[in-house]
Amino acid sequence: MKAYLLQPEVIATLIILIVAFSIHRSIIWSAGKLSKKVERSKLRKQYLNRYVGYVIWTMAMISIILVWGLKRDGFWVALGSTFAVVGVALFANWSILSNVTASFILYFTFPYKIGDRVRIHDKDLPVTAVIEDIKGFYTILRTAEGELITYPNNLLLQKGVSILYNREESIFDIDKHEETDPTAR
Template identity: 45%
Template sequence: MYEVFSLYKTEISYTVITVFALLVIQFLLKKAAHRVGKRSEINFTRTRLIFKYINILILILAFFSLSLAWGMDLTDISLIFSSVFAVIGVALFAIWSILSNITSGIILFFSFPYKIGDKIKIHDKDIPIEAIIEDIKAFHLHLRTLDGELITYPNNLILQKAVSLVEKDARLDEGKSSL
């Protein structure tokens, strides 16, 4: 065992430092996302979705960093990443709306001014929609119309259309006044 450690002492040291650094970065990113979610009164399920994105980012960084630490050449790593991203790019180009909706979901997490329970009006020239926001998912919003109809509205479209607040969720206002 001592022989293995002495033979790979540098690589093991880099691995420990890299893992520790990535765990700290992951902790800080999750704490920042949690703080933004709490300050903006965002539902915790949406915050957990951002946590998943942070985990994926940390895994990619870990693979890249550890590959370098264990002696993989930069050209080999770039070949692997370019091949993987080429395959992913072709797959996502075929279904580009999924990527668009995920990106829109991240943007909505940080900058969408409306909350679950708010009644909004989407000013679409073809079909204007007035509904209450029931849930905000990674790909779409769940809207409940005044007639009780459930509408699944894509996140990328909500960013493209004019949206106005008809009525703020009364439960949130009551909760603030009791504090």
Template identity: 45%
Template structure:
């Protein structure tokens, strides 16, 4: 009982933070899913973006808990700078992975092309004409007319010029 007497404010603040995080996750999930439904984005991509957003929200909640429970600010900065240094060194070694994840999120929200689109990639060394089969967190899967599956990094999809040859909807004939 003495614990509750000594830390009443912290326990209440932790409960409120938990409630806010759960409520925020629900609201963000509904907003992203409604955006995805309006833009006709597939469920797999929607879940991937939600996973990233929820991870960010959880990290922010952990920082808020640290502040609520009164960890010294200088200690937070020491731990944060140490973790940031380790993560920075690791990410520098793996910059392409981070670049592909970021590009995957950009492709989700801006979607200049969709699954099923036939595209031409203007790469001077390896030009590709193919249909988009899937867009994942790291790669876009393309299928050529010969049936070959090409795995193309997301970051290159944003850096190289691409011509959209046809959308799947364009093949359908409209009749009255």
């Protein structure tokens, strides 16, 4: 039994698991500290933990498979085929990947958070609403009329967004009304 536990594969597997666990825990701890500092919700922290966990543990499992010496040629062919299929799927629907990436960017950098009243400056469909939740792919907004809107995260990065605080309209909207209203002069 002891001889089996001292095999290089068993030792390498244990090291990979300990390193993956340590990295995952340190990211969770860092995200927790950052969440408190920038006032992010616990739910958003859970999304981050889940997505990062998927990546770390997938890499750990691939490393363990390589350590145990499954035929490398067959493994690389299977892995390459899988990535080719996933790559084609992501290329065909690039918005999935861009929305997940945008979710991480929104988590770490953007000044608005759940509960903020925002104005999205979209030429075709301007939106004024309160942010109810920011999920992995989209943000849930509620208008003053009670309408629920799911807005893709990648569009929040591409469009101008104003935090309205206590104002009824954005300063950009007020300027437009003054220019188009001849009685305003």
